[in-house]
Amino acid sequence: ISAADSKHIVQEIGEPSAIIADSAKAQKSKELRQFCNDIGTTLRILEENNPWANKAELYIGIIKEAIRKDMKESNCPLAFWD
Secondary structure, eight states: OOHHHHHHHHHHHOOOSEEEEOSOGGGGOHHHHHHHHHHTOEEEEOOTTOHHHHHHHHHHHHHHHHHHHHHHHTTOOGGGTO
């Protein structure tokens, strides 16, 4: 997600109290830390090999699949999601 998209989401919905990320390098980048700081959000990094990270990935997959199904049924191009 681009910085502009992120800022738009924050303007529309509001900033989250925290963003929880796994320990992947991209998810704890300087840019993400700065973005969280700019919007007043805490960045929490899960420990490596934490079972909560695996559960989060599972639920993210379920949500993405449901959104893809809704988009397909409404004839929305899947390219908008990917």
